[in-house]
Amino acid sequence: EVSDMNDNIPRFTFGNKTVQIDELTPLGTELARFDAKDGDAQRNGRVTFYASPESNLLHVVPQTGQVRLVGSLLGVSQVILRLYVKDGGDVTLIGEPVYLSVSVRKSSRARRRVRALSEDLTYSVTVPDHIRVGDLVFTVPDQKFEQRWFEVISEADSPVQIERDSGRLYLARDLREPAEVVVKIQNLRGDEWYLCRLTLSTPSQADLQWAMFPSPFLATISPDASPSSVVYRLSARQRDGTLEQAQFLLLDGGEDCFEVDRRSGMIKITGRPLTPSREYLLRVQAVDGRGRKGPPATVFILAGYRPPQFTNSTYSLNVPEDTPVGQSVAVVQAISFQKKSLSYMLLVNPGNLFSINQESGAVSLTRTVDYESGHNLHNLQVRASEADTGLSSVAEVVVHIMDKNDCTPEFLHSIYTRDNIPESVAPGTSLLQVLARDCDSGVNSELSYFIPSGDFDITSEGVVSPARRLNYERPNHIYEFVVVAVDSGAPPRTGTASVRVRVANSNDEAPVFSQSVYKTFLSEDAGPDTLVAIVHANDPDGDGVSYAITGGNEDSNFQLDNQKGIIKLR
Template sequence: AGHLVLLAVLLPLCSRAAPERLRYAIPEEMESGSVVGPLARDLGLSPADLPARQLRLVSAARRQLKYFSVSADTGHLYVSERLDREEMERVCERMQMCLINLEILVESYMKIFKVEIEITDLNDNAPKFHQDKLQFRISETAAVGMRFPLEEAQDEDVGLNALQRYELSGDEHFALDVQTGPDGSKNAELVLTKALDREEAALHELVVTAVDGGNPARTGTARIRVVVLDANDNAPVFSQAVYTVRVREDVPIGSRLLTVNATDADEDTNAEVTYSLRRMPGGASRLFQMNPRTGDVTTTGTLDYEEVSLYELEVHAKDGGDLLARAKVLVNVMDVNDNVPEIIVTSAVTSVFEDSPAGTIIALLKVKDEDSGAGGEVTMSLPDTLPFHLHKTFEDYYSVETSRELDREAVSEYNVTVRATDGGSPALWSSAVLPLRVLDVNDNAPVFAEARYSARLPENNAKGALVLRVRAWD
């Protein structure tokens, strides 16, 4: 009868081909409580099935869990916290396609489904210059065609909604030249198109406008003030266009990573070079600093390979006449085996009947290690002396199963210790203990102490007189 009931429970879901992976697309700015999609229906579950199925969100990156929830009543997937791609920097990382991966458990038969949610971008941010007022001090002897790099405007949106072009208004002495970098960045330079004459005009006022590709487009502006000077006609020159350094993620705070160097062919104050770090995205401004005199780049915070493995910094070298050059510094963070494998008990039972067949699942586990390479490769193990084994079920999920029938009369309780060990050197490990009680079934007949009993007694005994005693155990 027990087996017939189990078949009746599993039949509704097994009779429909539920997809292994679902995908939804929703716009950013959705408020808490908004419906992402009819998750239960898309998995082939009816509302009547939900209480028995115990549908729930069991796993995702910790920083993503807070954004979504599953209704136990309707089976719908809901937004739990307002979605803003720009505020979800560590989730979307300014990718044009922002995908959030969730894992859904159907508790009743321990099955995991993957759900992908794409957060589409809205044009809700205008391009913005870090400084809305810029000043250049340019010698009147500056050659036509001389270039002056401008700070790149920042737009938190992506794709067509991001920064697309620059426009310049002012006078005939200047024009804009915009170059698109391999990463899609728009680097604008102010180009001198007509010789300056300080005696004719000592000051030039310009306006640069950054325009995105939204409909309607959003813009940001910065005012440029050009002061015409006498005779600083050489800009600093870096010894390299790109500096690259590799550093372990456990490098101590205050460590010097590298030194950049720029020279200026001018003399006196016009040849004095000052260094600075610019354009440091993703919180890099809290991790690095530059000595303005020596060009030393040092750490001011703790690096974490699992969060960011590559930093691209922009270095400026400015001389005494406000001419500047720029170079890139690439900081490659090397992984260190500093994360212990984590065992997550997704689902587990606390008791099992002793006549349960071999292969009975007692727990569903997930293991993860934030490290990369060998340090992120995890091996799961159980003590050889226990009547249990591990079975890999889905990607990084494992089930703990019985390897034979149990015997309550021999062992009535187990503390099953599961161990996860990574491949780092030295290796790191963690463990989880699964308490399990073995329930009794009537699988033992009573046994007499003796196979045969005999007694001698005299005749004429009184009624109720003791003849002999027998003893049996179960």
């Protein structure tokens, strides 16, 4: 029977991956999946995936190679994960790493408000159909404040009640349709607070979401428009992104001035007189093909002229520090409800670091930026104007200058030396510490150390120790090797330094004679001082040797020079 040797290193099937996700992506979402192959059999060919260093935001499933989101991405612009694959052999073999780069974009699910703390947290909560009034529905998480209290601030007829101290939500009434609940989380030790938005639904309710853009849903109509004029079009899709052939209902609002076509989603005027400059609020809902209801929404219709609407009320841009001057970093756009051309200008532009194209809204740099300078956050204001009507709107643009891995790790010294280390020193004993610095930030500045030589080990703090017993008898009694510092950027950068360890001798070797037996012949009439033999020995430690007769000279017939090893007759 032929046994398999673990002689194949596992390898990833594909290389690095890059994904872009919304900052409100639900926890548990699979972001990527990696595969690897190992040419060995059975246990030796069984591969396991892991990340190093580990991330508190992303989790690698060891058996499948799936990467799942396990932490909130609010306030995070980019996550880089370094993945490894290893086999199951007795002596584990580890393949070359690959990198997963996750770019996080700001969410457009809710109208953004600038607050001292982060944007809203958003969760989708599925409430079981059999749940009863008074049962626990969800516990609102909070990891920002040591002490806090919770408050439901959505409409009075909220389907849930909350415990102020614990954040536990209990069902207060039957959940007849999907509902949005807004919870305010207040710091008890200060004025800070933020919001948590929950979408509650039951399995029997439709898995629909609105597909209109942008939010909030705004429209205009002339007060003199003819009956059946189209004002707005509703559309819905499944949460997986596929379009849904839904029907649309007008729940309330509109003062009988508007109607909704159930199949097309067209909102039209009925012909009843419209009040000029009045804004009408229409509450609408989508229903899927099986009659299941989706979440309601509100459409705001103004009878008159409406200022332009930006696609976001707040834009958050991540600009790499190596972005060329003049290259567009984002396009800030608005919608004209009067179908007029718009012009854009920067109202707030500290240091005139940015410029904007007046016609397209494209934002670009006017000069190079350097993350390491420390000026990495810039708040801009953009105005979109209609020349004919004079109407305008303003949006905030928050620019984060992002670090690029453009710094190479540098050791504080090019050569590290340690002298007179006894060759008998125990493996694992600390000999010296090396230290490197990286002028980048975040993951790009996180360093790890390794030594290509098998004679020495190094810790994550740069402490060097012998991996095995040292040997004084090596050339010049010196160990000389290279230590490498690697940052965690993608791709990583490396820096090197030299280490010299001079070994001191320990008397751990016995002298060795040049021969095990010395034979000589003497005449029976040989006289005193006759040369009998010369013995010679060396000490592997390099120490001097001395000689002594330990037996066979009971009659004292022989004399020995204890330094030279010369034996003569007495």
